[in-house]
């Protein structure tokens with residue numbers, strides 16, 4: 001599902017050559033994230049997965065934690081369900097669950113195309129950044145934060 005979403009929806013802000021090289025990295029299955037207990041899917045009555053996303057205490061790829069802060073992780077909506085509130089519904093659930101664990105601030109390393117989505121959820125763009133993906137690859141992104 002993430003592959004279907006990223007491969008079609010990132011094309012508005014990234015060129016073909018960059019996408020072809022980074023897609024295998026950014027759509028790779030992440031068992032740690034999938035089993036963390038705070039990564040969610042939203043599915044419809046036909047049990048089709050419409051979207052996914054979640055949060056972790058840890059900064060992606062590390063064990064670093066900052067008290068009161070959490071990171072939003074890997075939000076994606078299937079292209080068939082875009083613009084129907086799927087991402088917002090998953091975010092609202094994240095917010096409820098994170099607040100129960102005394103999280104007061106979300107941090108997000110956002111793809112360029114998702115800035116408008118995160119802004120509508122209350123995030124502010126702090127700076128441009130490159131997410132290092134290894135093997136000499138990186139993804140131009142945005143550091144965004146929201147008080148919750």
Ligand SMILES: CC(C)(COP(=O)(O)OP(=O)(O)OC[C@H]1O[C@@H](n2cnc3c(N)ncnc32)[C@H](O)[C@@H]1OP(=O)(O)O)[C@@H](O)C(=O)NCCC(=O)NCCS
Nearest residue numbers: 009075076077082083084085086087088110111114117120
């Ligand atoms: C970003 C993404 C998850 C948004 O999912 P979605 O389910 O379509 O979002 P929603 O329908 O819940 O939209 C929530 C709000 O964001 C706004 N929004 C989302 N995408 C938008 C776009 N491309 N242009 C303008 N507004 C947009 C909606 O208008 C809506 O605002 P409203 O509730 O005030 O009307 C989806 O576009 C996606 O999967 N993109 C590719 C993967 C990606 O880049 N993920 C982010 C990784 S950091």
